[in-house]
Amino acid sequence: MGYDLTNIKADLHTHTNFSDGILSPAELIAKAANAGINLISITDHDNVNAIDIAINEGKSKNVEVIPGIELSANFRDKEIHVLAYFIDHSSKLLTSYLQEFRNIRINRVINILEKLKEYNVFLELKDILNQDGVNENTSIGRPHIAKALVKKKYVNTFGEAFIKYIGDDKPAYVKKNNPEIKDVIKLINDLGGLSFLAHPGRMFKNGEVNELSGVGLDGIETLHPSHSNEDRKFYAEIASQNFMLESGGSDFHGINSNDNLNFGKFVIPGSFILNMKRRLF
Numbered sequence: 001m002g003y004d005l006t007n008i009k010a011d012l013h014t015h016t017n018f019s020d021g022i023l024s025p026a027e028l029i030a031k032a033a034n035a036g037i038n039l040i041s042i043t044d045h046d047n048v049n050a051i052d053i054a055i056n057e058g059k060s061k062n063v064e065v066i067p068g069i070e071l072s073a074n075f076r077d078k079e080i081h082v083l084a085y086f087i088d089h090s091s092k093l094l095t096s097y098l099q100e101f102r103n104i105r106i107n108r109v110i111n112i113l114e115k116l117k118e119y120n121v122f123l124e125l126k127d128i129l130n131q132d133g134v135n136e137n138t139s140i141g142r143p144h145i146a147k148a149l150v151k152k153k154y155v156n157t158f159g160e161a162f163i164k165y166i167g168d169d170k171p172a173y174v175k176k177n178n179p180e181i182k183d184v185i186k187l188i189n190d191l192g193g194l195s196f197l198a199h200p201g202r203m204f205k206n207g208e209v210n211e212l213s214g215v216g217l218d219g220i221e222t223l224h225p226s227h228s229n230e231d232r233k234f235y236a237e238i239a240s241q242n243f244m245l246e247s248g249g250s251d252f253h254g255i256n257s258n259d260n261l262n263f264g265k266f267v268i269p270g271s272f273i274l275n276m277k278r279r280l281f
Helices: 025-034 051-061 092-117 125-129 142-151 158-166 181-190 206-212 229-241 257-262 270-280
Strands: 010-014 039-042 064-075 078-085 194-197 219-223 245-248
Touching: 010 025, 010 064, 010 078, 010 245, 010 270, 025 039, 025 051, 039 051, 051 064, 064 181, 078 181, 092 125, 092 142, 092 158, 092 181, 125 142, 142 158, 181 194, 194 245, 194 270, 206 229, 219 229, 229 245, 245 270
Parallel strands: 010 039, 039 064, 194 219, 219 245
Antiparallel strands: 064 078, 078 194
């Protein structure tokens, strides 16, 4: 790494249009460069196809890209998200895993579309798969259904689609069939990467995070837009007590104005990166 770690600006949680973000990898790298971010990780959901494009773009814009991904997992019958960094993103093991999970995602979409029919909402799979920017490498999910619902005028806004139909525990919600957390952590280990619990403040009561400290995760995402200052201190203390690493970022998708406000603001210090590299090597 050619940067002075004391002055680095790093955002290790971003998404492109290969999952549920709106910017292409090249556009995201350009935005990072304009924001003064010189280290970034693209952590698309169940997808790594943006990484090589971003790495090449970053070379000309002085933005280094850490190969990453955001994976869903099951922990005690609850969905959690795990951020992985420094993975071998070209591994055949990962390619096979992601193809299988893409099929799971598409089957879930089909089941959601069937449920929507019960509420006189008629979408077809082609309405999801034929959206701009969607191809055979895209991680299909509820955000793509939400966009289709807006386009077909069943709802007025992206957010309304979740509130009215497809959000957690809403009428057309279908639970995702996620692998167990221990299997996801093993996969990340086999890929040579580090595993971090993503945005715990958005998914857990604070006390529940302690239960996850013993499952083999390398760290916790302590800095996230959904975390208050008290949350950050709480998760940092848990990380310290359990010899876990810290990470963080903006969770940028580009979907709303808050995303743009957070990008360049939620950056982590170089010491976090240095500690990760020490754990790896």
